[in-house]
Amino acid sequence: xxxxxxxxxxxxxxxxxxxxxxxxxxxxxxxxxxxxxxxxxxxxxxxxxxxxxxxxxxxxxxxxxxxxxxxxxxxxxxxxxxxxxxxxxxxxxxxxxxxxxxxxxxxxxxxxxxx
Numbered sequence: 001x002x003x004x005x006x007x008x009x010x011x012x013x014x015x016x017x018x019x020x021x022x023x024x025x026x027x028x029x030x031x032x033x034x035x036x037x038x039x040x041x042x043x044x045x046x047x048x049x050x051x052x053x054x055x056x057x058x059x060x061x062x063x064x065x066x067x068x069x070x071x072x073x074x075x076x077x078x079x080x081x082x083x084x085x086x087x088x089x090x091x092x093x094x095x096x097x098x099x100x101x102x103x104x105x106x107x108x109x110x111x112x113x114x115x
Contacts, residue, residue, distance in 0.1 A: 002026040002104040004095045009109030012085055016113070020080040022095030022106055031097040031104070034071055034078040038091035038111075045094070049080060062088070085113045 008020040020036065035050030049069040051057040057069050068081040078095065090113050095106035 002028055002031065002097055004097055004104055004106035006093065006095045006106040006109040009093060009111045011112045011114065013115050014086060014113055016085050017081070017083045018085065018111060020082070020093055020095075020109060020111075022078045022080075024076045024078070024095075024097060028076055028097065030099040032100065033098040034069075035096045035098070036069065036078075036080045037094045037096055038089075039094070039108075040088075040091040043091075048093070050096075051078065082111070085111075087113045089113050 003025045005023045006020060008018060010018060012018055033050055033052050036048045037045050038048050039045040047060060048063055049057065049059045049067055051069045051071045059067060066084045071078045090111060092108040092110050094108045097104040
């Protein structure tokens with residue numbers, strides 16, 4: 001089993017920044033892809049960003065140039081630095097670990113962008 005615990009969400013004004021953290025524990029050696037998803041009210045959960053290795057990461061178009069995903073293997077932690085936040089970024093953000101056949105999810109952290 002794998003446990004993922006997110007932190008770092010909150011309320012921020014448009015143009016502000018937040019950094020989300022996801023600490024992984026348990027049987028994590030089979031996880032090769034870590035990512036962040038988000039789900040806004042009334043919408044489907046969408047992939048925001050993922051990282052396979054330091055040089056292999058990708059983002060959904062709407063966050064490119066504003067969000068940065070990083071992974072610290074020594075600390076079993078993945079981060080999502082979010083800059084220039086917009087109201088449309090408001091959602092519950094979920095950390096995800098994928099082994100190739102199984103998905104693991106954190107409990108989610110709320111991000112609200114509002115003036």
